[in-house]
Amino acid sequence: MQLYLPIAEIPVNIFLILGMGGAVGFLSGLFGIGGGFLLTPLLIFSGIPPAVSVATVTTQVVASSASAVVTYLRRKAIDLKLASYLLAGGVAGSLAGVILFDILQSLGQLDVVISLSYVTFLGTVGTLMLVESIKAIRRRKSGVVVSAKRPGQHNWIHGLPFKVRFRRSKLYVSVIPVLGLGAAIGFLGTVLGIGGGFMMVPALIYLLRVPTGIVIGTSLFQILFTMAAATIFHAVSTQTVDIVLALTLMVGGVIGAQLGARMGQKLRGDQLRLLLGLLVLSVGMRFAIDLLLTPSDFYSIAITKGAGA
């Protein structure tokens, strides 16, 4: 069944979109990630204009994170104060992201920047995850018990000024890395159409030493609001948010996410991280191949003014 998208101005197969939303939702429920980094490329590969894909996925991430935040709020596993500091940085980063997005789009370099960033971030994060999870699996197999990293350990970040106390996370750190982290992820999220959870979670654990139990809820909470801001900025600035596409993706996504979450409870943490690492890495590779191989068509066209611009 075909459905005409009013903003993308093309018809799509509604079951294909529901299926993509569902599949990515399943993975996001399974791994506890937003899934934007998978959904945006999928939409682009299926023929949706890149600008519409990126902007619309921010809306879809709002829905998927809202669904999870409800659960974490109920369990009180969110540090609201830390989240609001991250958010303040996130909104600023998101605004800068929209400005860059606009500039790149008019220069015709948006696609290559998106591809290069995917290669860099997915490649790095994927490799790190893979290495870490393989080590963890080996340790488990050889039966060596490793003590968990103590949250009290200090690094260079704890020497910075403007310190604030975050009671829920039992933290006393400078606002600079907190705001900076929020801004960096808000910026990348807006430009790349991703929530950035797969970068936020490790950063909160390893850089700020936030207790693991609080991390996912806090990260999702901040992503929810950063992506909500990104949706509004995109709607106003690039005007490429397709509400019909977003709704279709959400419906598939939230159902898939619930199924994925159930499946995830049956797998071990290190196995999950290994699978996620492989997944992240392969998406990154896909982009790298496109950049390095000689393209089948050297030319491309884009409407710069008039109907459909």
Added chain:
Amino acid sequence: MIRRALPCWMAIMLALASGAALAEDLVTSLSSDKVSIKSNFTGTEIVIFGQVTRDNNTISRRGNYDIAIIVEGPTQDITTRRKGRFLGVWVNRYYERFLGVPSFYAAASTSNINELAHRNLLDEYEIGLNHLNLAVSGKSDVPLSDRDDFRQAFLRLRTQQGLYSERAEAIHFLTDTMFRTNVPLPANIPVGAYKIKSYLFQDGVMLSETEEELSVAKTGFEQFTFEMSRSYSLVYGLIAVVLAILTGWLAGVIFKKD
């Protein structure tokens, strides 16, 4: 159709009175003058009917009329980019901007376009893909020798998208003077005011031309959504966010059990 035909008739009468040899005229009619895009839109086609009319002084000449019909969408500026290698990766390096080109262009004709008339005439009326006037912006970095590559690539890509087409022998004569053709409109047609230009040729001479208008517009929900995203973009963004949070929250509540 009749309203359009009347001034033509008067022109013919005037022409006859002044002794000119203009004797044939062309009238056309569309199956519909409005294409509505709704949520189930997957493309459509319009049927164009036409008749060659002759005054009584003209001797009936059989079978050698040629017709060309051009369906043209609203104009756009389109940037054509060419990839080049930069630091090992393929990036867009050169571009050419085509100004005021049609967003949709479908040419149908009774025989091969090149056989209709001299190329100067085809160029003048922009009949046929190779006769389109693709004006480029003045500040182009593309060397003159490469310009034609960009032009060809542009036409090729637009044809691939189904937005440009040229179909010879797509117009059929039903009688000596009556003809019809179908022009397919793909699902990705841009919205706006379209022009349908019909030309009558005989032995390489253009005898007559006429023009009809067609409007392609989104209707109902699609129209409303699009308008809102442009005119009230902040409200549109807020609605998108509220809808997303509601959907997510609802799912969180429905699947609460675990």
